[in-house]
């Protein structure tokens with residue numbers, strides 16, 4: 049009897065593993081995964097900049113020139129490749145000259161989009177660009193198109209990047225910076241279909257043409273404001289209005305936020321959720337694949353040589369604000385669910401590396417799906433931090449195209465793919481990242497590796513419960529841990545990916 053049961057178990061196990069298969073295709077491995085896909089976003093919103101990054105030199109919180117030491121160290125360790133600033137909606141209200149020169153002379157403004165708080169402009173262009181240098185990241189500046197002028201934008205570019213003599217560079221030097229900064233990425237407007245001026249697509253595209261012709265620099269990557277979610281009409285009209293002048297933009301943005309409910313008036317809790325909201329969140333995040341494909345099809349029509357890249361410069365989860373936090377500060381908790389969302393999105397972006405050259409999770413500290421949360425002098429690294437750290441191996445690596453057969457994850461009559469995956473190679477190491485969104489069930493996966501490897505090791509981000517998170521002053525519940533992987537048999541490897549987890553396997 050025992051034997052029969054054992055045989056039955058084995059048969060069930062084999063038939064299950066037959067359903068999940070990842071095949072690596074080394075023959076077509078010739079596309080680089082730009083490191084900027086692992087980018088971040090910082091806005092003058094809530095406690096992202098003030099408190100989260102910048103506390104000022106007089107603060108009791110340990111700091112380096114006003115930047116929190118703990119946050120600087122954590123971000124350096126994370127290898128943040130690019131950081132977008134100053135917004136977001138804030139960018140189209142921001143006049144950069146308010147944020148330079150002696151702090152006591154800088155005017156205050158009201159942050160109209162985010163809580164109506166007073167912005168004293170103590171963190172401006174110098175503070176941001178010096179911060180980027182400190183943490184070793186590329187800056188990505190977002191130009192004010194909604195309420196700014198072409199001249200103002202032109203002056204900013206000259207102030208920041210020129211090494212020639214001019215009134216703007218003289219001003220920069222007077223403010224303490226002799227050498228220009230190296231800024232390659234310039235966003236020309238943000239969400240100009242909404243908070244950035246409520247413009248019609250053809251109107252904005254013409255405004256963009258005007259701005260873009262004066263924003264000049266040798267290796268600049270200028271980003272045109274692209275669509276929200278699946279708004280293909282915006283994409284089509286924008287590209288049509290560019291009228292073959294696609295060279296004016298090296299990138300087009302896409303914004304997509306994952307709401308469990310898809311209802312902006314009641315998005316869902318960031319901490320208090322069961323399997324229904326878990327499933328919906330994962331399902332709603334996977335929709336980005338469909339949006340990407342639709343926008344890329346339109347881009348291919350206007351730009352068959354694929355010169356213009358897609359830059360997902362805002363993405364992440366967006367839940368109801370935490371109780372007792374300020375309206376407009378967008379503070380939410382970050383649980384294992386967010387790590388899964390990150391892993392799934394990053395796999396999707398990697399697999400589109402031929403066209404997606406940048407992505408910026410929103411936002412870096414204390415806002416939405418942040419990698420870091422602070423509370424006074426305390427700081428935690430969130431599950432999303434660890435997802436990014438696990439996936440960092442893909443930065444600037446060569447994408448190995450994969451084909452994935454996956455079981456469905458079913459919940460109350462609906463189903464989504466249980467697994468997602470991507471793979472790359474760098475410095476002789478093959479890295480495979482794989483997510484299992486099923487909250488209960490481990491997934492046996494058969495890997496067809498295409499060649500044999502001597503050494504295989506693994507790492508995992510998971511936790512006991514899907515709602516687990518890292519809290520101030522407590523032991524971490526979600527982090528990176530070692531994951532044991534069995535030996536491969538020739539080109540073949542069988543691994544069971546645990547429930548609600550993201551796994552990295554490294555082969556060489």
Ligand code: AHR
Nearest residue numbers: 135136137138238239410
């Ligand atoms: O990230 C928060 C906001 O979301 C940004 O300011 C805006 O661009 C988007 O609507």
